[in-house]
Amino acid sequence: MKHLLTPRAILLASALAIAPAAWAETPADTLVVAHTIDDIISLDPAQSFEFSGNDVNQNTYDRLVDFDPMDMDAGFKPSLAESWEVSEDGMSITFTIRDGVTFHSGNPVRAEDAAWSLQRAVILNKTPAFILTQFGFTPENVEEKITFDDKTLTLHMDKPYAPTFVLNCLTANVASVVDKETVMANVQGEDLGNTWLNTNAAGSGPYTLAAWRPNEAVQLAAFEKYWQGAPAMKRVIVRNVAESSAQRLLLEQGDIDVARNLTPTDVDSIRKVDGITVQDEPRGRILYMGLNQKDPVLSDPKVIEAMKHLVDYDGIANSFLKGAFVPHQAFLPQGYLGALEDKPWTYDVAKAKALIEEAGMSGKTITTKVRDLREYVDVAQALQASMAEAGLTLEIEQMTGAQVLDAYRAREVPIFLGEWGPDYSDPNTNAATFAYNPDNSDEAQATGLLAWRNAYAVPQEMNEATLAATLEQDGEKRAQMYIDLQKQYQAEAPIVPLFQRIEPTGLRNNVQNWNSGRAVTSVMYRQVTKGE
């Protein structure tokens, strides 16, 4: 009712009186998506490691195993590999390649292509290569370790890793199967086609890459000969729209079918709009608070405990993060093997204040750096206010993402507030960074590990538990190992998971089967249809 009196409503009413609203509509066989895609710097599966780049590759390439967009709970399923077999000793896995599948170029998909794609990623050794090299592959040995014959491909690993671990890693973008012949025709020097693939695609996926204009748009065209059937949407246009309010206006006006970066407030209002539905999907990203153990105040166990009570979990999740995050206090996101639901911490300023006084830290000041994203800055400000009540002063410096990251990797961010996104769909992806840090010295330069960045000397038995979990062949036992690991983590670690990302997607009502990839993978378009 209160909306009746807002100027917006009044303007709206008068507007309706003057000009009958002309509802635009997108063509029936075209899916139009608004998204922030300015993070794409490469479309080569061996190099791309950004969310939007992976979104594109997910649809232009296939992998040996893939998720079924209509049945995500089943986990990975056979894709270009129709079956696989683990050797008795657990040291190797042999995949049988599916017959009769072709690349966009018309070339057949062979075991050779699949093997070469994996070898290529290892040899190029770009950032995502670690997902493959953790099984013992190196640029030097990869040709012996990844072998193929007419129909099959075999991975020879250095340890008997859990098959679920290996297969989950093969769903990652870096394991996409590329068309060897086409890429080899575009090689420049020793680059294995990297320069060319940065802006082109050579896959067998349901869509071909029609155009990519950086910071503007990506256009995909349906691949009519796709082995699982041609997709319903013949054209997919992803337009870069940075502002949530702009995305919302476009969606309300019917100029787009899907809006992917809506802020909580916009989602809230859009839920009430006719003709629009909101689909909430839990994503894999965890918003966490990292307390740098180099800081004399934050390394006090009592202060660590106090900080866990200074976040207004429910207050925040029900106000400015509403619909975008839910409280989540363990490092594995919902949707992962071994995810933990326990939420041991509550917002309790009095308790925190007592703890801080006990530690003798009242009146101390901490200056930290926060990325200039609305959500992070707001969380930081909420924390600033509750810390002030508990006797600590927090000074916030806003910076760009690149600057914060730079300082974080140099272990110079006292309180880090930001998100961690899993790299592949196996629990090890988070365990290996939150709960693994074999050498905490500055010289170790383990800049990729969150624990190292926060100067958290992970206890030896926790390091070992993390490694052991990657080798457990039994799925259920493996899940239990991760649950135990997280419970121990909650009890003592100075890195505090706070929230899990929920991605609300605004959809025009006629869009069906939308799938952003849940917690484990990237967006998929092939199953999307548009009804009346």
Add this chain to the structure above:
Amino acid sequence: MNQSRQLSRREWLLSDAPQTRRQARLGAFYQGWLTFRGNKLAMLGLIVLVLLIGMAILAPWIAPQSPFTQNLPNRLQPPSAEHWLGTDALGRDILSRLIHGSRITLFIVGTVALIAPVIGLFIGTVAGFAGGWVDQVLMRITDIFLAFPKLILALAFVAALGASITNAVLALALTAWPPYARLARAETLTIRNADFIAAARLQGAGPLRLLIKHIWPLCISSLIVRVALDMAGIILSAAGLGFLGLGAQPPMPEWGAMISDGRTYILDFWWVAAMPGIAIFIVSMAFNLLGDGLRDVLDPKGAKE
């Protein structure tokens, strides 16, 4: 003597035959004030600015609430008796934030208006007075800075130095000086060869003394007019930096940053962005009106505009 005592202060000020230099100077000033006072719009601008300064000084006493106290259950409330201008995304009182924010605005404008013209004055007069290669070099540098996209230059400076209010001020000052340098140089060129300069030189005044004692004072009035007219631009640029997150840091209630905060909510909670927008508008309008009036007083040549 007795008679002059009885002159009213006004008559003393307006005297045609001032007896002391001080009387002459004050008289000129008073005359200027009278002209200025005749301009209603300029007076309006002045009043607004005086109010703003008062508001800034008294901020802690007149703000109804703390600008920092958050109240999450009470966020995004529309204007009401309790919160005259509503509350923002963290439940803070927008009016109180605007009142406290006036301090930041005044700080930015004041500092930039102090630094930029001084740099410009120095470079411009030295270039104009020295001539030759010094002039060439200084003017090339000025050109380089002029040719730079302004906001981008400021962005680069802030990005290089780190985002903070002081750095934002520095960056704005560094991008704002070139026009002053050009102006000061032009003024210097017209007076460089004047007789009184030659006379002073004959009396043995060194170049530095000539510059400081004789040239600077003559350039200042045109610079002041220019500054007054530029103030609004400075406020807007500062707000632009704040809007891009490169000015004041949270939770400081800088007006540009407040708009930036509010833009997320603009469709449903218009007041969060609109209130600081209106505040910026009013203040820069006041500066513009004041600048117009000052120009009439100090720069009779340009008064026709």
Add this chain to the structure above:
Amino acid sequence: MPPAPNGRAAARRRRARSIGGTVLSLVLTLLGLLLVTFIIGRVMPIDPVLKVVGDRATQAQYDAAYQAMGLDQPLYIQFARYLGDVVTGDFGRSISTGQLVVDDIKRVFPATVELATLGTLIGVLIGVPLGVIAAARRGGVVDQVARVVALVGYSMPIFWLGLMGLLVFYGILGWVGGPGRQGIIYDGMIPTVTGLILVDSLIAGDWGAFKDAFSHIILPASLLGYFSLAYISRMTRSFMLEQLSAEYITTARVKGLSERAVIWRHAFRNIRIPLITVIALSFGSLLEGSVLTEIIFSWPGLGQYITKSLLAGDMNAVLGGTVVVGTCFVALNLLSDILYRVLDPRSK
């Protein structure tokens, strides 16, 4: 001073020297611009390597990228190398788009030019007549309106007005197109010839695409146009006032010429030159200064490109963009200089 013997040759020599000097100073200005940008890029605490290799890179991967980008070389060598490449037209590759900077600029610059041109056009078409009338009827209604319009224009934060405009005219009234240069269904449907979508759609003969593009550009262009209108109308007015108080105008009036003829044929004729300078300057400032407008309207232009690149530490892109903006600024100054010489009888 007695005229020099053989005055014409001397004049020619003088002109040649002055043109030579102008060109030299232009080159110096651009060089300085590059140097300053380069230094800013190198002292900035943003690590471009991280942008390339990403968050999860190992130290070895990082070092490899660092070397591949030539960052291990001393600064002066980096700069010399860069200059060498620029002379051959190679601006390097942008690390945030993965494309050649030249290609990026070919894509984003037309977007900015299109917006700035239309904005200036609006500013001139309304601002000049408004200024002339305001001067002719000084103190009249038009003058007052013009004054208020200009003051409001000078005082309004553009990003705020843009947000509100988008909300009202697109979101609520639906009169204009939304953010971006085109409706999404027209995306990529018009072959690129000039990069100016309005022109390209006419070349392609696609009336629908033209209307669509126009509905998208009209709001941001009007916004920029408003700000240039404020400036142009004020300047026009003051130029006109100066002319109208001149003696020849009184003479013309005494001769019984109609007021219209006095204003347009005599006074206005004489303000063309300074007016052109003003318009050129305003166009220049729109070319460089529309960053905020571009951000709000998701307009993929040069300002946004430079800003984004800057914040990503993508210095090749920033340098390339700065060269373009700097060149435009210098070229516009030169142009108004030349026009001044050609049109002003006194300088002949």
